[in-house]
Amino acid sequence: MNNYKTVSVAEGARTELHGVLNLTGAEISINSLPAGASVPFVHSHKQNEEIYAVLEGEGSAVIDGESVKLKAGDWMRVSPSAKRRFFASETTGLKYVCIQVKENSLEGYTTTDAVV
């Protein structure tokens, strides 16, 4: 296997990268909700921490019953057990990235894992 793999992500409701890029430490999806739309279910996780990044637009998340406003440039960590659901605003779509990683799986990073 090559030491790198690339993909160019076009517009779509949801693009999942794990299979496309042969990821082994994360699953990453790029998601688009049109204005007024929402993910039609609440979910939590067994062991995965999720990190969400808003790329474009505005919306909100309801986390364990609490509403959190979101806009482009916002990043959010959500614990595995938290019950979450995502909404675009009524007037603007919401484009966001969701990164799934196993909670407590990271050991060294940056200066303690890099070789320069």
Next chain:
Amino acid sequence: MNNYKTVSVAEGARTELHGVLNLTGAEISINSLPAGASVPFVHSHKQNEEIYAVLEGEGSAVIDGESVKLKAGDWMRVSPSAKRRFFASETTGLKYVCIQVKENSLEGYTTTDAVV
């Protein structure tokens, strides 16, 4: 600790999220290189897979001596051992996200880890 934590990322040369968001399964940085600039060193990793996403602009990466063109919307997985260096194009800056995760750390994901 709360079940979620958010941060809004402003413009800057480099923003690191591990400490800000109490991440436990990843380190994530948001990086901006002005037109004509590059990261001034080559690096690899001991055990972390890296996933790069280009948010804005154009540039390139040199991976194990091979030049790979990059533009907004591109995603790339890089193996721990690969020697990498990043460059903005001569005329356009490059804004990109770097996600560090431990190689082979992900177990279940999406349908096998989610609880709906």
